[in-house]
Amino acid sequence: EAVLVWFRQDLRLNDNPALYQAAKQGRILPVYILPAAQQDGWFPGAASRWWLHHSLDSLGKRLGGALRLFQGEALELIPELLHQTGIKKVYWNRDFQPAQMQRDRRLQQHLEQQGIQVTTFNASLLWEPTQVLKSDGSPYRVYTPFFRHGCLKQPEPRYPLPAPPSIKTMSSAPNGLSLQQLELLPDSPWYRQIARQWQPGEPGAGDRLASFVEQRLASYQRGRDHPGLDATSRLSPHLHFGELSPNQIWYVARHAELPRACEPDRERFMAELGWREFSHYLLYHWPELPQSNFQPKFDRFDWSDDPESLRAWQQGRTGIPMVDAGMRELWQTGYMHNRVRMIVGSFLVKNLRQHWHRGQAWFWDTLVDADLANNSASWQWVAGSGADAAPYFRIFNPVTQGEKFDPKGGYVRRFCPELAALPDKYLHSPWQAPVSVLKKSGVQLGTNYPRPMVDLKLSRAEALAAFAAIKQ
Numbered sequence: 001e002a003v004l005v006w007f008r009q010d011l012r013l014n015d016n017p018a019l020y021q022a023a024k025q026g027r028i029l030p031v032y033i034l035p036a037a038q039q040d041g042w043f044p045g046a047a048s049r050w051w052l053h054h055s056l057d058s059l060g061k062r063l064g065g066a067l068r069l070f071q072g073e074a075l076e077l078i079p080e081l082l083h084q085t086g087i088k089k090v091y092w093n094r095d096f097q098p099a100q101m102q103r104d105r106r107l108q109q110h111l112e113q114q115g116i117q118v119t120t121f122n123a124s125l126l127w128e129p130t131q132v133l134k135s136d137g138s139p140y141r142v143y144t145p146f147f148r149h150g151c152l153k154q155p156e157p158r159y160p161l162p163a164p165p166s167i168k169t170m171s172s173a174p175n176g177l178s179l180q181q182l183e184l185l186p187d188s189p190w191y192r193q194i195a196r197q198w199q200p201g202e203p204g205a206g207d208r209l210a211s212f213v214e215q216r217l218a219s220y221q222r223g224r225d226h227p228g229l230d231a232t233s234r235l236s237p238h239l240h241f242g243e244l245s246p247n248q249i250w251y252v253a254r255h256a257e258l259p260r261a262c263e264p265d266r267e268r269f270m271a272e273l274g275w276r277e278f279s280h281y282l283l284y285h286w287p288e289l290p291q292s293n294f295q296p297k298f299d300r301f302d303w304s305d306d307p308e309s310l311r312a313w314q315q316g317r318t319g320i321p322m323v324d325a326g327m328r329e330l331w332q333t334g335y336m337h338n339r340v341r342m343i344v345g346s347f348l349v350k351n352l353r354q355h356w357h358r359g360q361a362w363f364w365d366t367l368v369d370a371d372l373a374n375n376s377a378s379w380q381w382v383a384g385s386g387a388d389a390a391p392y393f394r395i396f397n398p399v400t401q402g403e404k405f406d407p408k409g410g411y412v413r414r415f416c417p418e419l420a421a422l423p424d425k426y427l428h429s430p431w432q433a434p435v436s437v438l439k440k441s442g443v444q445l446g447t448n449y450p451r452p453m454v455d456l457k458l459s460r461a462e463a464l465a466a467f468a469a470i471k472q
């Protein structure tokens with residue numbers, strides 16, 4: 001019997017329970033639907049759309065051209081497709097984002113009323129959010145007990161499935177749109193530089209996982225905070241689009257052969273997958289997370305409204321090398337190292353006192369791994385307004401952070417080449433360099449590199465005063 005398989009953020013053949021079970025039943029009709037606009041306002045940003053284009057292209061080829069693309073409202077399109085084809089079964093993998101969950105519930109109800117069988121699976125989280133609760137039945141708010149006592153005490157995550165041994169697709173299926181008609185690629189080719197760094201699609205995800213486990217897992221703990229090293233997995237965009245599942249990563253990392261001394265590296269990496277689970281868990285239990293301060297006292301915070309300084313931050317011309325390098329990495333590669341995301345975030349929210357929504361929106365548009373759960377939870381963490389957040393008074397000093405995590409300056413020199421000739425000692429704070437050193441290094445502050453847009457000490461004190469005002 002034929003089954004309609006609705007692909008969403010699970011653009012893969014391996015470890016795809018909906019696809020696997022459907023393929024066992026008989027012929028399948030694989031479908032992807034791009035919403036016309038997102039109900040909750042979170043339509044994929046520009047960098048995500050570039051990625052999605054290529055990921056759909058890859059999946060389409062892997063399905064032998066059978067993937068049908070549509071744009072519009074799934075609540076209308078799926079019943080229509082079922083009507084046209086006579087299919088009576090629909091399979092999909094669950095999406096835990098609030099607007100999608102609501103839509104899926106309505107669709108499922110509607111279809112079941114029409115006698116259609118709907119079967120759904122978990123394919124994107126190691127543990128479902130309803131499974132992990134405190135002993136009193138309420139959800140965790142703090143990461144460590146969530147992961148240690150909540151997740152790790154659960155049965156082991158589901159072992160990954162192989163790709164279906166054979167996939168037979170429907171020969172007479174409605175045509176749908178071409179990939180070009182989805183218009184995911186921007187008009188101007190700003191993404192060329194980004195394209196060189198990434199290989200969207202399931203094969204690229206598999207290569208990335210294999211090379212990480214072979215070459216970098218064993219030094220993950222020591223390397224992960226150094227943005228100048230290629231020490232992390234860079235699996236985040238692949239995970240976001242579901243080109244591989246967290247289960248595949250979990251088991252590959254767990255079974256990787258490592259010297260005993262590298263157990264902390266393995267553990268640390270798996271704990272980061274735990275942070276991903278935690279963000280999705282928070283979004284599930286607190287659907288307001290992308291919009292509202294988790295701690296309501298931040299509703300009273302005195303945010304500054306200054307479009308000019310926001311633009312300087314976005315464009316990487318704040319005059320603070322570590323911040324500028326991060327913002328330029330983001331623009332040039334569609335990615336930013338986690339340590340630097342925290343530094344640029346703290347600078348925006350604390351030194352510039354801009355609302356975390358502004359940072360969240362810019363990241364949403366420019367990150368290839370933009371993810372509603374991870375992005376919202378992380379911005380609230382940085383702002384100090386989140387569940388289990390960094391306390392507000394913990395204000396990252398971008399100079400000492402740079403000196404600690406980019407001591408040889410490889411990262412700053414790569415993204416701020418105009419500072420490359422500065423000695424390490426002044427690289428993270430060029431404004432402190434003697435005039436003779438600046439001159440020798442070809443750095444003209446205010447001309448070829450900006451003077452710092454704020455005084456770090458003063459703006460820190462102002463941020464703390466603004467925080468003191470909402471503390472009572």
Ligand code: FAD
Pocket residue numbers: 224232233234235236237239240272273275276277279336337338339341342345363367369370371372374375376378379382
């Ligand atoms: P690795 O270090 O190799 O970690 C492996 C995987 O674990 C990652 O791919 C990711 O899925 C998960 N992970 C790691 N760190 C975190 C974390 N702190 N929170 C949640 N999951 C984590 N991540 C996104 O995927 N999308 C976002 O939109 C996003 N926005 C962020 C915004 C801010 C302000 C900050 C501070 C962090 C944000 N992160 C986001 C989390 C983190 O920076 C990235 O997941 C990580 O840098 C991805 O690189 P990687 O794959 O090499 O990570």
